[in-house]
Amino acid sequence: MDRFLKLQTLLGVITLILLATGLWFVWNAPADFQQGGAVRILFVHVPSAKMALFAYLVLTLASVHHLWKKGEGADIIAEAAAPVGAAFAAVTLASGSIWGKPMWGTWWAWDARLTSVLVLFILYVGIIAMRSAMDDAVRAGRVTAILVIIGAVDLPIIHFSVQWWRTLHQPASLGGGGKPSITGPLLTPLVIMSIAFVAMGAYLLAVKARAVRDRRLLTALEVERELA
Amino acid sequence: MSDYATYVLAVYAIALGVYGGAWIVWRREGRRLATALEQFRNGQEQAP
Numbered sequence: 001m002d003r004f005l006k007l008q009t010l011l012g013v014i015t016l017i018l019l020a021t022g023l024w025f026v027w028n029a030p031a032d033f034q035q036g037g038a039v040r041i042l043f044v045h046v047p048s049a050k051m052a053l054f055a056y057l058v059l060t061l062a063s064v065h066h067l068w069k070k071g072e073g074a075d076i077i078a079e080a081a082a083p084v085g086a087a088f089a090a091v092t093l094a095s096g097s098i099w100g101k102p103m104w105g106t107w108w109a110w111d112a113r114l115t116s117v118l119v120l121f122i123l124y125v126g127i128i129a130m131r132s133a134m135d136d137a138v139r140a141g142r143v144t145a146i147l148v149i150i151g152a153v154d155l156p157i158i159h160f161s162v163q164w165w166r167t168l169h170q171p172a173s174l175g176g177g178g179k180p181s182i183t184g185p186l187l188t189p190l191v192i193m194s195i196a197f198v199a200m201g202a203y204l205l206a207v208k209a210r211a212v213r214d215r216r217l218l219t220a221l222e223v224e225r226e227l228a
Numbered sequence: 229m230s231d232y233a234t235y236v237l238a239v240y241a242i243a244l245g246v247y248g249g250a251w252i253v254w255r256r257e258g259r260r261l262a263t264a265l266e267q268f269r270n271g272q273e274q275a276p
Contacts, residue, residue: 031231035232036231036232037231037232037233037236038231038232038235038236040236040239041232041235041236041239044239044240044243045239048243083250083254084250087246087247087250090246091242091243091246091247094239094242094246095239095242095243098235098238098239098242099235099239101235102232102235200247204247204250204251204254207251207254207255207258208254208258210258210262211254211257211258211261214258214261214262214264214265215261217265218261218264218265218268221265221268221269222268
């Protein structure tokens with residue numbers, strides 16, 4: 001069995017176990033004294049948001065590595081990480097908006113955190129579009145890597161937006177530097193779902209990266225055959 | 229689940245649709261490419 005496929009299968013099994021455990025805790029979580037049952041939205045929203053940022057970090061590191069070392073492996077990771085990150089950013093925006101309606105009384109506000117996450121989503125879409133618009137794969141890899149690195153400026157803006165500006169969005173519930181702002185039976189499902197989403201992100205990246213690698217191999221072999 | 233059940237269900241349905249949909253599409257793409265690659269290699273081996 002392909003080594004990549006073995007890793008992918010292992011990640012898939014780990015993801016499934018963690019998601020099932022997390023959802024069990026979500027189902028049994030008590031209602032929040034202020035948010036009621038809507039607190040369950042945060043068990044999807046917070047891990048998705050963290051993964052949307054983490055995927056961009058992976059994308060940036062892979063892009064820097066690709067520009068510096070010219071390795072194809074890093075470019076494959078970069079190509080695969082963009083749609084994975086876009087999926088996480090899309091769920092972050094949708095779940096945040098749905099949570100915002102009953103809690104804030106509005107689906108959307110042009111607040112610093114919300115706007116900077118929207119910019120992140122647009123960046124992901126732009127990166128995917130730019131790569132697919134170019135016929136020359138080598139040039140596409142380099143140009144996209146430059147765009148990714150420029151776009152990385154949005155990461156600290158997203159992270160610190162709730163501290164730098166007066167925003168409607170509350171400070172980080174988890175991993176904001178201090179103690180978690182939620183405790184007890186609501187913290188456990190959030191932590192387990194966050195770990196499950198890390199595993200899911202790694203799994204989806206492996207699935208997509210394998211497809212990207214095989215597509216490139218196939219294209220290279222076809223070109224080789226045409227030249228022979 | 230009592231209050232805000234519709235909002236909660238909508239979020240979990242969207243998450244399932246997006247992540248599940250991505251998984252199905254990319255897995256199919258991967259399988260199709262892996263098969264094509266294998267067929268290409270087999271074809272090359274059989275070629276004179």
